[in-house]
Amino acid sequence: MYGLSLLKGLGVTMKNLVSPGRMFTVHQYPDRKIGLMGLARLNNQNPVAFTLSKPGQAIKAMVGLASVRDRQYQHPRFRGEEFSWYENRCTGCASCAKYCPLGIIRIVTDPAKTDLQEGDKYFLEVFDIDIGRCMFCGLCVEACPYDALHMGSGFEEGRYRRRDLVIDKARLVESPKRPSHWFRPQLADKEEYNPLEGDEADWREVHRHEKPTISDQRSRWGQR
């Protein structure tokens, strides 16, 4: 009453300004500012020893100019850009292209270069994914019968031109093979694999079922 609640509101905002416990609900990305204590802890030294060993960095940290890389927590099932595609697993069946609701996957295969009688797979001439129009529904990944296409884990794929957003075959081959766990229970079951850290996943590791060994196959043939 009488405008006193206006003053109360001013008090609330001032409390937010001055009290240090209420600061910064913001996660800083891609790097965060770090003070002297934090920098010394990162280098496994106590602050005094760190200041003596690297005075330049210590002064920068004290002034507030030092920063370290910081990544936000990211779920392993995150559906990222840069699809992880395994050329060795892909047969060129173009299921992904057929299932894509936006029709942004373009596959051109050349049967002339393959010997299908020998069980060879299609030779892929073109494999383009236009992630500028992709909505990351993941239907292509669900459709892939050979677990060759996986969602990636990256997201820093900003480009200056639209045409750079088209991922072609060369980029798919070169891109880091860090498939997301999304729709790939075989990856989630493996405890040691995390798409964000550790080694890249080999094409042999991303299958859905255990691959029969040679002896298994021989014995199975023998039973027939």
Place this chain on the structure above:
Amino acid sequence: MSFHVQYAGILDFKSIYDLVAGLAPEGMSWAAFTVAAAILALIVINALVMSTALYTWFERRVLGRFQNRLGPNRWGPFGLLQPFADILKLITKEDTTPEEADRWVMTLAPIALLVPTLIVAAVIPFGPDSFLGRLNIGILFVLGVTSVNTIAIFMAGWGSANKYAMLGAMRGVAMLVSYEVPMALAVVGVVIMSGSLALFDIVEAQTVPYILVQPLGFLIFVAAASAEMSRTPFDQIEAESELGSGYNTEYSGIKFALLFLAEFMAPLINAMIITTLFLGGTRGFDPIPGQAWFVLKTFAVVFALLWVRATWPRLRVDQIMGFAWKGLFALSLVNIFAVAIAVAILQDETGAIAAGPLWIMVAVNWAIAAIGIVLTAKALGQRKLERETPTPSPLANMYAEAD
């Protein structure tokens, strides 16, 4: 206090004039005056633009702290270079004009908004001997020139041929015209007390800062000034949640940069005027020069305005107009009456008021301010919503009767 004299002497604008006049030959004092005035105007305008750039950083940073976030902190130490990055971005962006826009009006509007803001700085006394123009009708000049930005905002809204811009501009004109009345009336109290329209005389007359003598006038002036520069809680002109961005919806590139500059320079200029009128301007105790006092007080006012902006929500259009005409207008008339009667009774033969009666006046005016605010709040404040007892529906007992 030789240290003080030297230190303040460097900051005085008069010493620059003396320097130029010493270089000019005999009988060429007009040329010396012209050159010195050009130099000083250049200094003041650049200082204003620069401090506006830093103020945008300060505002965004402090507003961020108020709202538990960081504000710009990427570019430069603590994000200090952010305004320069912004300016570069705005300059290099494409300057688009809508096809149906009134091209001339739209182009002139940012200039018409920026120039009055800059011109006001000419009469503000930054220090005991630091002002560009020693104008004897300073405060009248300020009130007259700042009212030009009403036209500028309407030009921007009209010229962009955009419905949102037009709506924002029309709201803006209604609001700015209304709030000029209490603003001018609040200034009248100051003028009665000091007996002069000149800003340097008003500063001279403030043996006690007028915020103590006329708290009501101060509050009215701050409210009206923050409406004049269209900041929250009075930012109807560019109400983001209602109008897109209001009158500057269609602006981009360098034109938007000018609008932005004028918009962010307004708090600084208004804080300077408030400092001059109510906080004693350049007065202070001695080892610190008057210019430093001026900057300190301005900074305090700017921070207070920022604090208000961070806290209070936007008012509705009818609430804003009602507050101007029913609340502030009446209160400013009360303020004028109180000050005029007190001055008529308490002043001695020379027209000045001695220290003892002045403190009596302070007490009386604070009491009047408190009573006035309480009464206004009672008259304007939102009543508790009392719901009528609902009349029972004729169908309510339909089934009961059937049973």
